[in-house]
Amino acid sequence: MTSTSSPFPLFHLPHVVLSEVFNSTTPDEIIRISFCSKRAALIIKYTSGKWKKGKELELVLQGTQPSVVNYDEFLLLSISHISEAEDQRQLVNLKIGESIVPVDTSNMVTYWADKLKGVRSVMEYVMDIFNSEIETFYITKNATSTEIHYIFQWMAKRKTVFSVCFLNCNNVTTEDLNFFLRNIQISKVACLYGRFPETYRYQRNLFWTFPRGLVNLENGLWMRMSHLLTMNCRFITVMNVPFTNKEINCFLKKWQAGEACPLLKYLQFGFEILLNLEEMVKGLDGVKVPDDIIREYKTFPDKTITLPGGYDIKRNDGTMAT
């Protein structure tokens, strides 16, 4: 490849060329370059590039494991507690936000005495460099109650709409869950899984009205029919819903009339009781499909589901549902 006899004077390139060079690097490399100097970080910040147009920044919050800020598949920076550092002599001090932090530059793990401060500082540093919000959050089962509380407060303060949130509720408190459902807007994908707090009781919130893409809930005991009727989401999967045959029938009639979930493409409910199909479809004027007729439905570009038989109903605009 090129000779290493002299450096390549990257920042002497015209701005438009520099932007093209940045497009030929990966987001993790952009972050590494940003740590070369304050000026490097500033130049990157004010140089346009395709990475700034994407909204791919995400946080993976994990209590016992290092938390991670990614750009799509690229790991940008990890956040660990300083006690996790094996050999601090190998670490390089870098400035992240207002803090000077030891970093293992071979894998970009940052070490913090206060890991939560680290999570916030790393998120804000990366957002500043890419001039973009972190829009995707994976709050894993390892995340502690304290971390979850902190991140919910931080998200609410951003006063923005996030795209995706996968929340494992194992360690979330009732108070924090209510706070999340009331104050944080998720526009595309909202998945709540794991155990809900035992003391959790439904309180009024707007959670259901926002997502347009996918809602997936492992525990839907707190879901009410009024929630479903406020939703306008393409894919809905909720387990352990408390709905009755009559309520389902009422919902389907509203869907037929075009008064409920107009975007809906896929709806799956899990029930704790056995339902009565006849009661559910009463008055829907549908057609029973024999079980030996097997049909495939494309849910995502790369995913299909197979339905043997079923019961076809038609919406007032001609859209069919099985």
Added chain:
Amino acid sequence: MSVEPEVPIVQVEEVRENPVLYKIISSDNHVFTISEHAVKLSKTLWDLITNLGLTAENALDNPIPVENVNGKNMETIVQFCERHKYDEEEPEYTNYIREFVLPEWDRQLLSIDNEELFQLILATNYLDIQKLMDYCCRVIGDMAKDKTPEELRIIYGIPTDAEDDALERSASDSPGPSG
């Protein structure tokens, strides 16, 4: 418009399919011939040819002076354009830039000293040759692969904060144009 060449014409590649040739004179008076298909890869040169009204009949009698590009870079550029003149348009690369592999011929062509690469990319930018720009950027971007910030500072000649501060101080201490 006609300029007498001071050095022998560099015939980069014989052009059989397309008889229309143009002459280009570099800043150090090297003269190059380039085929019509190849020169079209340079938006700047093709706009110039179009605006000057050069045709198959008068093209060779009217060399195009390019004062911003020296002979060495122009030779690389002409080689590149002749090589890629019949390429089909490449798909736009996705985010996964590493999926695109630089062809070996081009990797060899661009295996040059960093200073030369710097001059070449400036020339490429001036002549507006997008494909060569993409390839040069790819070579420069590849330098960052798997490198730490300390290594990148050396590879890309990025001054430390202290060096930047010192430069700024010396710039502010030096007398202005009237001083």
